[in-house]
Amino acid sequence: MKYKNSKIWEVLITFFGLFLAIYLSYVTFKTTDFDALVNRLYTMSWGWALLSMVFGYLAYVFRGLRWALLIKSLGFNPKTSILIHAIAFGYLFNVAIPRSGEVMRCTAVNKVNNIPVSTLFGHVLLERLIDFFLLGICVLLALFFNYRDFLLFSNKLGSPDITVYIYILLAVILFLFIFKIRANILPTKFLDKIDSFFNGIQEGFLSIKNIKYKFLFLLYTFFIWVCYLLMTLVCFYCFQETQHLSLGQGIFILVAGGFGMIMPTPAGIGSYHFFVAAALVTINIDKDVATAFALVVHTSQTIMIIASGVIATIVLMLKRGQLSAPNLKNKINHE
Numbered sequence: 001m002k003y004k005n006s007k008i009w010e011v012l013i014t015f016f017g018l019f020l021a022i023y024l025s026y027v028t029f030k031t032t033d034f035d036a037l038v039n040r041l042y043t044m045s046w047g048w049a050l051l052s053m054v055f056g057y058l059a060y061v062f063r064g065l066r067w068a069l070l071i072k073s074l075g076f077n078p079k080t081s082i083l084i085h086a087i088a089f090g091y092l093f094n095v096a097i098p099r100s101g102e103v104m105r106c107t108a109v110n111k112v113n114n115i116p117v118s119t120l121f122g123h124v125l126l127e128r129l130i131d132f133f134l135l136g137i138c139v140l141l142a143l144f145f146n147y148r149d150f151l152l153f154s155n156k157l158g159s160p161d162i163t164v165y166i167y168i169l170l171a172v173i174l175f176l177f178i179f180k181i182r183a184n185i186l187p188t189k190f191l192d193k194i195d196s197f198f199n200g201i202q203e204g205f206l207s208i209k210n211i212k213y214k215f216l217f218l219l220y221t222f223f224i225w226v227c228y229l230l231m232t233l234v235c236f237y238c239f240q241e242t243q244h245l246s247l248g249q250g251i252f253i254l255v256a257g258g259f260g261m262i263m264p265t266p267a268g269i270g271s272y273h274f275f276v277a278a279a280l281v282t283i284n285i286d287k288d289v290a291t292a293f294a295l296v297v298h299t300s301q302t303i304m305i306i307a308s309g310v311i312a313t314i315v316l317m318l319k320r321g322q323l324s325a326p327n328l329k330n331k332i333n334h335e
Contacts, residue, residue, distance in 0.1 A: 017098045017264045024263075024270035028277050032291050040239070040292050048237045049296055053304040055234065059227035060087050060308065063127070066220035070123045071115065073210040078113040082319065085312035086112075092309025095267040095302065102128075112319050134225050135258045142255045145248025146283070153256070153282045229254050235297045241289045242280075253279050257297070267305065272298045 064084030071078055090105030106120035143150050211217050233250045236242045245253075256279035260272035273294040280290035 017266055020263065021265040021270035024265070024274040028270065028273045028291060028294070031287065033288060036288055037292055037295075040288070041296070044238045044292075044296065046238075048234045049300040051234045052231045052297060053300050055227045055230045056301050056304045057088075057308055059224050059231075060084055060091075062220045062223045062227065063087050066217055066224070067123060067127075069211050069213060069217050069220075070126070071120075073212065074119065076113065076115050078109060078115065082112055082316070083109065085315045088305070088308040088312035089316055091267075091305045092313065095305060095309075098264045098266055108316050112316060130221060134221070135255070138225070138251055138255050138258065141248075142252040145246075146252045149249075149279075149282050150252060150255075153252075153279055231301065232257065232297065235293065235300075238296055239289055239293060241285060242293055245283070245285075249283055252283070255279075267302055268298065269302075 061084055064080050064087055067083045067087070068078065068080045071083070086105040086108040089108050090101030092101070093104045094101035102124045103117075103121070106117045106124060109115055109120055110117045229250060232254050233247070236245050236250065253276060256275040257268075257272055260275035261268040263271035265271045273291065276294040276297070277287070277290040280293060281287055285293070
């Protein structure tokens with residue numbers, strides 16, 4: 001029954017994400033002249049979009065290198081290439097089900113290297129916290145370089161009603177209350193499993209303290225976000241109307257895209273286009289050009305995600321098969 005409820009919850013989240021993606025796509029493209037859009041895409045400089053895809057994959061590489069530092073600090077020694085493929089594998093799942101890739105990439109590494117999933121998931125939580133912090137820094141930089149435009153952009157989007165914050169606060173309080181009294185409402189055996197899982201998450205999360213090369217960890221983190229910025233900047237050269245945009249405006253568009261990717265839509269479909277197009281219009285880029293730009297950046301990255309994800313899936317399956325083959329041979333010989 002519990003398994004069935006979890007599957008129902010996953011289906012509801014997926015359908016909500018799809019509905020939001022469709023709605024935001026409609027809002028973004030409802031006034032678009034599609035004949036002009038197709039012509040604009042046909043005549044644009046596609047080489048810059050291909051370069052954007054390269055920077056997108058390089059961000060995976062640096063994430064894999066950074067993840068290796070965390071895992072090795074706990075005494076494990078996986079191949080960095082496996083971690084990079086696991087990250088690509090996870091992002092492929094995010095295209096279908098938002099946020100599912102976080103668990104899938106941990107599961108993939110567990111299957112190939114037998115590292116506890118809970119520990120790996122602790123690394124993912126740490127990674128998300130770092131991403132959230134750096135997105136905050138980018139927001140501050142966007143404010144510094146584009147103060148008026150950023151405020152106008154924020155006013156256009158509006159802010160959540162106070163009741164939203166009240167519901168969030170109540171949910172947090174409820175979670176903390178249940179966690180506090182868990183010993184009184186859960187069976188001991190089940191409680192031990194939960195505590196073991198959370199201990200693994202804590203171990204993974206705190207493994208940053210034991211990293212041998214901390215400067216290298218910071219450097220990889222910096223390079224990840226430089227790749228994200230370059231993914232956006234190089235696409236400015238796809239269209240004549242956006243070639244004049246500055247580095248500061250590039251950070252502004254990066255932040256807008258970051259807001260879009262946070263939304264629970266499959267791979268940012270609809271939400272990325274909505275936020276990026278709105279930001280470009282704010283800095284006086286024509287609406288049709290703005291939507292074409294958002295479409296190019298998102299589509300090029302989606303193609304990269306699918307291509308690298310499919311390759312990663314094949315590689316991980318082969319690696320798992322290689323590890324299983326000796327065990328199968330030993331079993332046959334034993335029999």
